[in-house]
Amino acid sequence: MPGNRAIQNLAYNWLQLLGKQRRLSPKTIEAYARDLRQFLGFLCAHLGEEITIEGFINLKPLDIRAFLADRRKGDIQSRSIMRQLAALRSFARFAEREGHGIASAFSAISSPKTPQNLPRPLAPQTAKAMTETELRAGEEREQWILARDAAVLSLLYGSGLRISEALQIKRQDAPIGKIDTITVIGKGGKTRSVPVIPTVQKAIESYLESCPYTLSPTGPLFVGARGGALSPRIIQLAVQRMRGALGLPESATPHALRHSFATHLLSRGGDLRGIQELLGHASLSTTQLYTKVDAARLMSAFESAHPRAAK
Structure with missing residues (x-):
């Protein structure tokens, strides 16, 4: 996981919580871990420095939009970006509950609209x-x-x-x-x-x-x-x-x-x-x-x- 030791430990505790208390499936936890890892890796390159908990909390909406734009370049679908945002917001809420402050930048970001695929039943x-x-x-x-x-x-x-x-x-x-x-x-x-x-x-x-x-x-x-x-x-x-x-x-x-x-x-x-x-x-x-x-x-x-x- 990119970032300094403190944010890596925080991420580990967050993933443990998702499995034990929220009972998310192993595949969902793996996806959330991958989402956070990609985001922190992007921030390290985008900001030109190792990301810390303080740096995560003090992110600007522009930083998050830059990440989303980068994901769009990779032809990532809106549904995947929605899930990624959900993972990052979950981590931000966990950081807040742990007393690290409020990552307010996430509240300024709207989730992308996705086409609603209706179930396709059989006759x-x-x-x-x-x-x-x-x-x-x-x-x-x-x-x-x-x-x-x-x-x-x-x-x-x-x-x-x-x-x-x-x-x-x-x-x-x-x-x-x-x-x-x-x-x-x-x-x-x-x-x-x-x-x-x-x-x-x-x-x-x-x-x-x-x-x-x-x-x-x-x-x-x-x-x-x-x-x-x-x-x-x-x-x-x-x-x-x-x-x-x-x-x-x-x-x-x-x-x-x-x-x-x-x-x-x-x-x-x-x-x-x-x-x-x-x-x-x-x-x-x-x-x-x-x-x-x-x-x-x-x-x-x-x-x-x-x-x-x-x-």
């Missing part, structure tokens, strides 16, 4: 086909593997799980029989309980009946071809093959099934707050994106079918 019949084994019946793969993939994808579409959440389920917690809910740990270490519908339960039961391995109660529910923990990449590749069979765009990913879960619930009158809880979104504004998806879908249907729609 109901397509999502349903992807959670069944029939679509892949012609593939030269063992039946239990097809059943396993169908069970994982059923959890994504039927319960709105992230792929990481589905693959963290232990065998003893398998939602089968009378167990119709599962508890998962989502982003930020937040725990939520999610209902599992009978169709998804049946898919998991079919997988367990055909699985050739004896699964440890405390081990993963879903295993790979050799009996180890199943990699998300295997499911991504399975969906990639399905895209070819169904003629779908690259946006048809395992995560698109989670988007489909939310959008299809909303289109059938689902409560936005309830959907937020099911998805584990920290902010309702994230869930509200699905209302825009549904509105766009309705407008598209109107424009293609209504006799008075503009042509």
